[in-house]
Amino acid sequence: MVEIGLKLGSNEIVLTRKGQGIIARESCVVALKIIGFLPIIKAVGNKAIELSKNDKNVVLYSPIQAGKITNIKYLSNLLKKMFSQYIVGNSFRLIVTVSVPSGYDIETLILLEKELYQAGANKVKFVQNALCARACISNLSDDDISMVVDIGKYITDIVVLNGKKIFSGRTYEIGGEDINKNIVDFVFDNFGLKIDNYVAEKLKIELSTLYKYDNNSISFYGINKDGKLQKANMTSSSIQLTLKNTIDDILSLIDLYISNMPDETKKQIKRNGILFVGGVTNISGFLEYAKEKISYPIFTGEIGENVIANGLDKIVKSGANFYIDW
Secondary structure, eight states: OEEEEEEEOSSEEEEEETTTEEEEEEESOEEEEEETTEEEEEEEHHHHHHHHHHOTTOEEEOSEETTEESOHHHHHHHHHHHHHHHSOOSSSOEEEEEEEOTTOOHHHHHHHHHHHHHHTOSEEEEEEHHHHHHHTOOSOOTTOEEEEEEEOSSOEEEEEEETTEEEEEEEESOSHHHHHHHHHHHHHHHHOOBOOHHHHHHHHHHHOBOOTTOOOEEEEEEEOTTSOEEEEEEEHHHHHHHHHHHHHHHHHHHHHHHHTSOHHHHHHHHHHOEEEESGGGGSBTHHHHHHHHOSSOEEEOSSSSOHHHHHHHHHHHHTOSOOOOO
């Protein structure tokens, strides 16, 4: 018997294995080539990225976009390849525990379960991403109510937990990609240059800070009105307002969500605090900035973007009953 954890994301798919931790990361894409009128899958995952660099006739497609499964068949093909590549042998029972956003409905879970069986799983279990983050917390009892906010690339998951169960939750379509879009607009409005998402992502990574006195600077290239490459220079302070606009929107949604909670739930959230996870929370100064905006104790998870995968791994290893029942 082999037990694995599967974290599905718009950017990548992460595999964990009981006793080994994280064993694989693959880009969540398939490489498609149109033959006749039919799109044919030529490669998946990291190999799809490599193929696209060498073959201009290949189109990359992600079967998970903005936190939603957009093509279950492509996703199934990607999972089959990953299972065959990283889970060697076919004489054992394969138990798969999948972490998913709280916004996945039962119909989506049933469809995903069916495809996982076809990909080689013998048993499938689901757990919410927020509960994986919760599994990384050791100082809360099963009766405590806690709150987890997962700010991803495309979506923000807000979940209130009662021990190992979801008390309430909501998924909003806002995340790190909105910061990129704002940076693209900012560069065009202030420099008259067009940049793509790749350059915007680089500017976000290099310059994003919520500390008032940070002022890093980098050079970048954009396309000017004559269609030519033009060099420009940008500082952290110049995009801070753009950065704050998105983060303020997210923090306002959290504040509004809590305001509609019963008073007793608010008291317990006040006592236990809010756990923030996700790539956006790694922005310099995020924790201090959020504390100024939200009147509840807050803290962040592990450094990096492994908190969900590591929490999933702990659930798989411990066998803790965090699973979704239907």
